[in-house]
Amino acid sequence: MELDQLIMDDPEQGLFRVHRSTMTSEEIQRLEQERIFDRSWVYVGHESELPNPGDFIRRRVANRPMFFVHGKDGKLRPFLNTCRHRGAMVCRQDYGNAAAFQCFYHGWTYDNKGDLIGVPDEEGYAPAFDQSELGLMQPPLVEQYRGFYFACFDRNAQSLDSYLGDVKVFLDIVIDQTEGGIRVLPGPVRYAIRANWKLLVENSVDGYHVPTTHQSYMQYLKDQGVSMTEPKGRSWGMDIGHGHGAFSGRERSAGQYGGVIDHFTDDVKVRLDKVKAQQVHRYGEEREDWAPGRVNFLVYPNMVFVGKTTLRTIWPVSPGLMEITGWAIVPKNESAEEQQARINEIPLFQGPGGFASPDDLEALESSQLGYAATEVEWNDLSKGMDRAPKPDDELQMRAFWRQWQADMLGLPQARNMHDLTKSASS
Ligand code: FES
Ligand SMILES: [Fe+2]
Incomplete structure (x- = not known):
């Protein structure tokens, strides 16, 4: 299959499809190394x-x-x-x-x-x-x-500053979550998934899978008496440009303190409410819901922030195998107790016995196994293509794939920059 045929991107019809060979082909993986990882920051x-x-x-x-x-x-x-x-x-x-x-x-x-x-x-x-x-x-x-170091193996590349573009706003919000800045803690979580690396990129900014894949977690919250409110008007998915993307998750009564599991003590909550108030003060009501903790975002091609607590990188090993490293992010000036609560978040939610990642892993490996049925050629990522983007639409994944395709074809920018209904928030 020709490289320029791998993505079917039709904003007029509201259809977006990705050919499954992108997840299985050795040749494509070789080209990704050469055209994406050797050229991106x-x-x-x-x-x-x-x-x-x-x-x-x-x-x-x-x-x-x-x-x-x-x-x-x-x-x-x-x-x-x-x-x-x-x-x-x-x-x-x-x-x-x-x-x-x-x-x-x-x-x-x-x-x-x-x-x-x-x-x-x-x-x-x-x-x-x-x-x-x-x-x-x-x-x-x-x-x-601002303390995040990047490398680029293409000496003719644009500057990091222009490469990051608007995703800097999201990085700022992570960095400025308290006045003292942040620390990335030693002792990362490392694991591998038997699936193509792009499946976890998609999954990291995918609001669509949450109610089904993470059903047991949702049930747990319910059993804890946590009220699950519907997505508020201001939750959204976003194409940030240059393949970067984000989504702001559902508002939950638990989880607004950074993680999704409500295990912070009352003292900590009081303090975090203060932080939230500072954030509103700094960024305005409009961006209050951008506060990390509600936002997952991708720095193209393979760096992901999961709320305000975790940073991960995703590297391909072979078309059907990826390696993931996840670090805890903590405010520098946080008390030991607050810090511990955040650190607990990682094994509790993302660890091998955690609430979320094992379910995601199962879904991704299951998809990869499904690709052995080569008669079925296309993945569909059309959801929400002709409406203002919602968090459980697939806009942010289309943003990734459009940049992926542009890079693979050596184009200066994606052929379709956006869905037709491009709007930053609903
Ligand atoms: S001293 Fe390093 S390879 Fe010989
Ligand atoms: Fe998930």
């Missing part, structure tokens, strides 16, 4: 993960081994984790603190600024061998937005 890490000089974390980014280091000069640098000698991985621990990194293979040594500071038997090298040229390499482009 991709998330590396947050400055709060490396508070002290020498701190480092190891990470896989865009299919490359990397490590992210706080240098003794105070600068944070993501390095390609491969020795300039003959390739071995220089950093072999997930995190730690080090003044220098010695390659275990032949002993070349780099300082935490990436400079090559020692090779065994230096006299064995001719004068043309220049150590100063053999420091650890960084991705061609590295930029940060």
